[in-house]
Amino acid sequence: MTQHTIKTHILGYPRIGEKRELKFAQEAFWRGESSPEHLQETARRLRAGNWQKQQDAGLSFVTSNDFSLYDHVLDHSVLFGASPKRFSKAPFGAKNISPESAYFAMARGNIEQPAMEMTKWLDTNYHYIVPELNADTVFSLNAHDYLVQLEEARNSGAAVKPVLLGPVSFLYLSKARDISKLDLLPALAKQYAHLLQELHIRQIEWVQIDEPVFALDLDDAWLKAFEHAYACFRNARPKLLLTTYFANTSRYQAFIAALPVDGIHVDLVRAPEQLGPWVNAIPSHWVLSAGVVDGRNIWRNDLDKTIALLEPWAQRLKGRLWLAPSCSLLHTPVTLVHELKLDAEIKSWLAFADEKIHELGIIAKAFNDGVGSVAAELAASRAAVASRTASGRVHSAVVKARIASLDKVNENRRSLFPARQAAQKARLKLPLLPTTTIGSFPQTDDIRSNRAKLKRGEISRKQYDADIRTHITYAIREQESLDLDVLVHGEAERNDMVEFFGEQLAGYAFTENGWVQSYGSRCVKPPVIYGDVYRAEPITVDVARFAQSLSARPVKGMLTGPITMLQWSFVRDDQSRETTAMQLALAIRDEVDDLQKAGIAIIQIDEPALREGLPLQKAAWANYLAWAVRAFRLSASVAHDDTQIHTHMCYAEFNDILPAISAMDADVITIETSRSAMELLDAFGEFDYPNEIGPGVYDIHSPRVPTVAAMQELMYHAVRVVPVERLWVNPDCGLKTRGWTETKLALHNMVNVAKALRKQFAAVQS
Numbered sequence: 001m002t003q004h005t006i007k008t009h010i011l012g013y014p015r016i017g018e019k020r021e022l023k024f025a026q027e028a029f030w031r032g033e034s035s036p037e038h039l040q041e042t043a044r045r046l047r048a049g050n051w052q053k054q055q056d057a058g059l060s061f062v063t064s065n066d067f068s069l070y071d072h073v074l075d076h077s078v079l080f081g082a083s084p085k086r087f088s089k090a091p092f093g094a095k096n097i098s099p100e101s102a103y104f105a106m107a108r109g110n111i112e113q114p115a116m117e118m119t120k121w122l123d124t125n126y127h128y129i130v131p132e133l134n135a136d137t138v139f140s141l142n143a144h145d146y147l148v149q150l151e152e153a154r155n156s157g158a159a160v161k162p163v164l165l166g167p168v169s170f171l172y173l174s175k176a177r178d179i180s181k182l183d184l185l186p187a188l189a190k191q192y193a194h195l196l197q198e199l200h201i202r203q204i205e206w207v208q209i210d211e212p213v214f215a216l217d218l219d220d221a222w223l224k225a226f227e228h229a230y231a232c233f234r235n236a237r238p239k240l241l242l243t244t245y246f247a248n249t250s251r252y253q254a255f256i257a258a259l260p261v262d263g264i265h266v267d268l269v270r271a272p273e274q275l276g277p278w279v280n281a282i283p284s285h286w287v288l289s290a291g292v293v294d295g296r297n298i299w300r301n302d303l304d305k306t307i308a309l310l311e312p313w314a315q316r317l318k319g320r321l322w323l324a325p326s327c328s329l330l331h332t333p334v335t336l337v338h339e340l341k342l343d344a345e346i347k348s349w350l351a352f353a354d355e356k357i358h359e360l361g362i363i364a365k366a367f368n369d370g371v372g373s374v375a376a377e378l379a380a381s382r383a384a385v386a387s388r389t390a391s392g393r394v395h396s397a398v399v400k401a402r403i404a405s406l407d408k409v410n411e412n413r414r415s416l417f418p419a420r421q422a423a424q425k426a427r428l429k430l431p432l433l434p435t436t437t438i439g440s441f442p443q444t445d446d447i448r449s450n451r452a453k454l455k456r457g458e459i460s461r462k463q464y465d466a467d468i469r470t471h472i473t474y475a476i477r478e479q480e481s482l483d484l485d486v487l488v489h490g491e492a493e494r495n496d497m498v499e500f501f502g503e504q505l506a507g508y509a510f511t512e513n514g515w516v517q518s519y520g521s522r523c524v525k526p527p528v529i530y531g532d533v534y535r536a537e538p539i540t541v542d543v544a545r546f547a548q549s550l551s552a553r554p555v556k557g558m559l560t561g562p563i564t565m566l567q568w569s570f571v572r573d574d575q576s577r578e579t580t581a582m583q584l585a586l587a588i589r590d591e592v593d594d595l596q597k598a599g600i601a602i603i604q605i606d607e608p609a610l611r612e613g614l615p616l617q618k619a620a621w622a623n624y625l626a627w628a629v630r631a632f633r634l635s636a637s638v639a640h641d642d643t644q645i646h647t648h649m650c651y652a653e654f655n656d657i658l659p660a661i662s663a664m665d666a667d668v669i670t671i672e673t674s675r676s677a678m679e680l681l682d683a684f685g686e687f688d689y690p691n692e693i694g695p696g697v698y699d700i701h702s703p704r705v706p707t708v709a710a711m712q713e714l715m716y717h718a719v720r721v722v723p724v725e726r727l728w729v730n731p732d733c734g735l736k737t738r739g740w741t742e743t744k745l746a747l748h749n750m751v752n753v754a755k756a757l758r759k760q761f762a763a764v765q766s
């Protein structure tokens with residue numbers, strides 16, 4: 001009997017704790033308010049709690065070594081002796097640095113060394129610390145902490161399956177200076193082999209080895225790297241479960257099936273169609289771990305559907321079928337238990353990490369003991385599915401009709417850019433090289449505490465709105481005295497650019513504790529799009545009209561674009577991302593129209609997340625970019641010729657999507673360029689970007705006040721590659737994280753740069 005039992009496990013669990021305990025412990029430690037022991041104690045408690053939950057849910061294995069004090073990829077740099085040399089000495093004057101402080105220094109920098117680089121983990125919003133390798137890197141096994149965590153897990157009495165990030169993915173996701181990454185592989189694989197031996201000695205039966213790069217387009221050299229690395233693991237070692245996720249990996253099937261491992265995990269939420277091919281392809285002794293519970297989203301599993309998907313194959317696989325979430329649960333919030341304000345009906349449609357591990361148990365039981373043994377659970381799942389399918393709150397006939405007739409909405413502006421440019425020139429009468437900012441001004445303590453007071457009911461809505469107007473007035477006055485040309489209201493009323501709009505749109509729900517780790521101690525709480533999205537009434541018009549009434553200069557209306565709204569929310573799984581994007585686009589389009597009717601001459605639609613929505617495989621890019629660009633164009637095309645549409649993007653590689661950015665056809669794009677030393681601007685110049693562009697002339701993420709000389713240098717570069725009539729002068733992102741003093745000094749210098757350049761050009765022309 002037990003022989004044929006389906007096993008259950010997870011790939012990883014959120015580390016942050018139900019109420020972000022890890023965040024508070026980290027930050028207290030960084031402020032010097034708590035000891036290393038206290039931090040480690042919190043970490044141990046969180047791990048023990050996570051294992052207990054897995055045991056309580058009856059999972060066949062407890063998963064260990066998925067925890068990290070900051071980031072698991074950084075932990076692998078440490079584990080294999082690849083901590084950058086520049087951190088090996090304590091900074092000058094520092095005594096008795098604890099191992100914890102030394103570790104955090106790599107992630108966050110110290111007084112002498114900038115932090116290691118950080119980047120997004122595949123297509124998620126989790127950021128990992130990029131391994132920093134070079135020709136001098138000498139890998140060595142440094143397994144003490146790893147083994148301590150492992151033994152802790154074993155003390156819980158459960159069967160333990162530790163996790164490792166695989167050697168090829170570790171290298172692929174690293175950055176190597178002065179050496180080809182693949183040259184480092186043999187030495188690295190050797191250390192992995194040592195660790196596996198060590199685990200074998202400790203009688204670990206299974207190790208989960210994550211190779212997420214199978215979701216990407218791998219060339220032959222990287223495929224060969226797998227062969228070479230895994231060939232080192234032929235000796236005595238635990239069984240290896242190779243995990244892939246976020247994509248259909250069956251195109252590498254024949255290749256993977258030849259690797260000396262003992263099983264494969266595949267993501268059946270993103271790619272259910274790969275199940276049959278995988279069952280047919282794997283060697284007869286392998287297990288297949290079916291990722292059937294969504295690790296990237298918050299919806300309750302449709303158990304009938306999952307059982308139907310597995311049914312045809314379960315019999316064939318017998319005891320070789322395992323069940324798991326599609327990927328690590330790191331990407332979902334921890335528990336629904338603390339969601340007391342969430343509407344009961346919507347809550348019944350959701351499953352966070354804790355609820356997801358229970359779903360695994362139910363699915364396994366349905367196969368192991370027959371569906372009759374879980375009749376009540378299946379009925380509850382069915383009821384949730386039925387209520388979600390039929391709910392009037394999910395479906396709006398008006399929205400659906402609008403989407404159905406989308407083809408009749410013109411996604412083109414009325415005229416081509418040259419005609420619009422002329423109309424806007426006549427209306428706005430801006431000087432050469434106009435100056436502006438990206439939208440937000442400092443979110444002062446005053447602004448934050450007012451928002452908190454409103455939330456706690458300590459001040460009235462009326463009082464709050466009056467305070468917001470005071471902040472707007474202040475921002476407008478400051479910008480006028482700085483002599484900026486195009487003003488902003490400062491976004492004092494927004495805590496977050498997505499949450500603010502989500503709160504006013506139908507179809508959105510918000511959680512109280514639905515936090516997901518973004519990096520280190522930083523967590524985000526993505527809102528949930530559960531239903532058809534529409535805008536019931538204007539969102540920003542009152543504020544925009546008020547701000548404009550304070551100045552004779554144009555004040556930009558500020559909106560968040562459809563793709564950024566989509567990308568930074570948990571989205572529906574009962575319709576395509578594309579359809580949700582179109583609904584968001586129409587809602588924003590309505591707002592654009594109302595703003596222009598209120599006399600707002602310039603409207604900015606921010607799309608900082610456009611690039612991060614790109615699919616992992618290049619073959620899927622064109623389709624995504626087509627609908628993403630269409631969504632933006634739909635929101636903007638309602639604008640009259642003399643309404644100027646701006647967009648803003650930041651922190652990404654734009655070079656390879658320039659045609660798509662250009663197809664968005666915004667009249668002006670402001671973009672982050674200051675960190676990449678104008679490389680990006682060169683790309684815009686080479687591509688011959690047809691509309692106006694504001695290259696960010698200084699990095700707002702640094703408190704340093706930029707010098708006139710530095711900004712001038714960047715603008716000189718800009719005029720060499722883009723005609724001066726098409727250039728704007730602005731910082732590279734919003735100023736909400738800065739203080740007013742530094743902001744004023746920086747903008748003062750920036751305006752002076754623009755003025756000096758104008759004079760030079762006027763002199764040349766006369």
Ligand code: GLN
Pocket residue numbers: 438439440491497558606608648649650733734735736
């Ligand atoms: N308008 C937003 C701001 O200034 C843009 C933020 C962003 O690019 N992420 O804050």
Ligand code: ZN
Pocket residue numbers: 438608648649650651732733734
């Ligand atoms: Zn930005």
